[in-house]
Amino acid sequence: MSHKNKMKRSEARVGEEECRSSGPSRWSHSRKRGVDGSLRNNSDEDGDDWCRHASFTTPESSGPVSRCSRPTDWGSQVEDEEMRRDMHKDMQRYRRRILGPEVTQRERRASSGSSGSCDSREGENMETDESVLLRRQKQISYGKNTLAYDRYIKEVPKHLRQPGIHPKTPNKFRKYSRRSWDQQVKLWKVKLHAWDPPSLSSQKTTPNSNSSQELDPCEELDFGDVMDIELDFPTLSHSEHPPTAHWVHASSVTDQDYLGTPVKVQRTESPGGPDMV
Amino acid sequence: MENSTDDYKIQSFDLETQTLLKTALKDPSSVNLEKVSNVIVEQSLKDCVFSKEAGRICYTIVQAEAKQSSGNVFRRLLLNRLQQEFKVREETRTRSLQEWVCYVTFICNIFDYLKVNDMPMVALVQPVYDCLTRLARPDALTNEEEVDCLVLQLHRIGEQLEKMNIQRMDELFFLLRDGFLLQEGLASMTRLLLLEILEFRAGGWMLNSTAHKYYYSELAE
Numbered sequence: 001m002s003h004k005n006k007m008k009r010s011e012a013r014v015g016e017e018e019c020r021s022s023g024p025s026r027w028s029h030s031r032k033r034g035v036d037g038s039l040r041n042n043s044d045e046d047g048d049d050w051c052r053h054a055s056f057t058t059p060e061s062s063g064p065v066s067r068c069s070r071p072t073d074w075g076s077q078v079e080d081e082e083m084r085r086d087m088h089k090d091m092q093r094y095r096r097r098i099l100g101p102e103v104t105q106r107e108r109r110a111s112s113g114s115s116g117s118c119d120s121r122e123g124e125n126m127e128t129d130e131s132v133l134l135r136r137q138k139q140i141s142y143g144k145n146t147l148a149y150d151r152y153i154k155e156v157p158k159h160l161r162q163p164g165i166h167p168k169t170p171n172k173f174r175k176y177s178r179r180s181w182d183q184q185v186k187l188w189k190v191k192l193h194a195w196d197p198p199s200l201s202s203q204k205t206t207p208n209s210n211s212s213q214e215l216d217p218c219e220e221l222d223f224g225d226v227m228d229i230e231l232d233f234p235t236l237s238h239s240e241h242p243p244t245a246h247w248v249h250a251s252s253v254t255d256q257d258y259l260g261t262p263v264k265v266q267r268t269e270s271p272g273g274p275d276m277v
Numbered sequence: 278m279e280n281s282t283d284d285y286k287i288q289s290f291d292l293e294t295q296t297l298l299k300t301a302l303k304d305p306s307s308v309n310l311e312k313v314s315n316v317i318v319e320q321s322l323k324d325c326v327f328s329k330e331a332g333r334i335c336y337t338i339v340q341a342e343a344k345q346s347s348g349n350v351f352r353r354l355l356l357n358r359l360q361q362e363f364k365v366r367e368e369t370r371t372r373s374l375q376e377w378v379c380y381v382t383f384i385c386n387i388f389d390y391l392k393v394n395d396m397p398m399v400a401l402v403q404p405v406y407d408c409l410t411r412l413a414r415p416d417a418l419t420n421e422e423e424v425d426c427l428v429l430q431l432h433r434i435g436e437q438l439e440k441m442n443i444q445r446m447d448e449l450f451f452l453l454r455d456g457f458l459l460q461e462g463l464a465s466m467t468r469l470l471l472l473e474i475l476e477f478r479a480g481g482w483m484l485n486s487t488a489h490k491y492y493y494s495e496l497a498e
Binding site: 073074075076077078079081082085086089 | 349352353354355356357359360393394396398399400401404
């Protein structure tokens with residue numbers, strides 16, 4: 001009689017382990033919360049208890065449905081349900097906003113000015129497929145569930161954010177190809193990395209740079225290069241195919257040299273600012 | 278108003294636990310929410326008075342956490358703990374009828390209090406039906422404790438449950454009619470309760486005044 005229950009429990013365990021074998025992603029170290037919801041402290045940043053939320057699609061995965069798309073635990077089921085309902089509310093709000101006469105005008109002007117690819121009516125350009133929207137929302141939540149994101153929104157108030165310089169959350173309601181969307185998310189997260197907590201990165205990469213926050217990063221940077229790259233980034237919301245070569249370069253720069261220092265903010269405030277055009 | 282912790286019926290806990298719960302109500306991020314959810318579930322399984330109102334304290338903690346950090350850690354922990362207990366419900370029932378009845382009371386109370394965008398949580402609909410259907414089986418109908426619990430839950434959440442899945446409610450009521458009509462050896466109190474709940478649902482989840490008088494006048498006098 002108790003055998004049945006034991007069986008069930010061990011089956012559930014197997015599911016967990018499958019997830020775990022995917023291992024910690026490189027984003028996991030700055031994650032605010034683990035999947036069990038408990039706050040991560042610095043000591044378990046290795047992520048030995050890390051198991052990706054069963055309902056998360058890997059951002060890089062190619063299929064629209066992940067292996068474990070239907071979570072079996074009630075907690076996740078309710079979260080999915082909540083997400084789905086929020087999504088519908090969100091969608092209605094967005095639709096009202098873009099179909100409102102003024103806003104449509106403004107958006108039309110903005111888009112024709114830049115790339116010209118989005119000049120059709122926003123209403124027709126809207127992604128309405130629920131599974132796509134949910135997948136995108138998960139990717140966004142994934143990026144937002146980081147210490148870096150918290151630091152970013154705290155340090156750079158909305159009105160100071162500049163397109164192309166500051167990370168901008170991709171617009172999940174626009175129609176994009178799968179590849180384009182994934183690339184936008186990737187770029188967004190790379191940019192967010194600039195706001196990773198300094199302590200973590202200094203421990204790992206440069207042990208001596210405890211004072212890196214006080215140091216003026218300008219001294220160590222070749223400014224022009226980075227600025228070029230930054231400015232070459234098309235505005236995320238309009239870019240169909242961001243230049244890969246630049247991305248590679250930028251990411252290596254961001255990861256190795258500036259990790260942990262919010263260089264972008266400081267740069268915009270720097271007195272010289274000759275490259276700001 | 279928020280200070281009247283009597284509302285949450287936590288006096289039966291030891292002092293340390295009371296402090297834990299009081300803190301969880303005000304500042305959920307500062308406490309170990311897993312401990313909090315375990316304390317609440319375990320107490321609910323022991324204490325039927327508590328399990329009838331435990332949804333309220335859970336609701337408040339969920340709200341507080343959502344407001345504080347837009348998190349839902351507590352809800353997740355609570356639901357998953359509830360699910361663990363659900364998996365072993367038949368064992369629980371064999372071991373202790375009281376604990377089983379407390380469990381059903383608790384899960385129904387959670388269903389009643391915790392909502393997602395003002396709607397019942399879909400994830401709990403089938404489990405709640407499973408529990409109530411279990412209570413309507415012939416062996417359970419011979420236990421007054423279980424019948425009491427069944428009709429009480431149906432009074433409280435029957436209408437919401439029916440909206441979520443009318444077919445399962447129909448099936449449940451087939452069992453109840455069968456029990457009322459065909460099952461031998463039922464206590465007359467049990468038949469009374471069954472008849473009342475049959476009328477209650479038939480009247481659109483309320484009793485008209487004559488029926489009410491019939492079932493409750495004795496109590497009032």
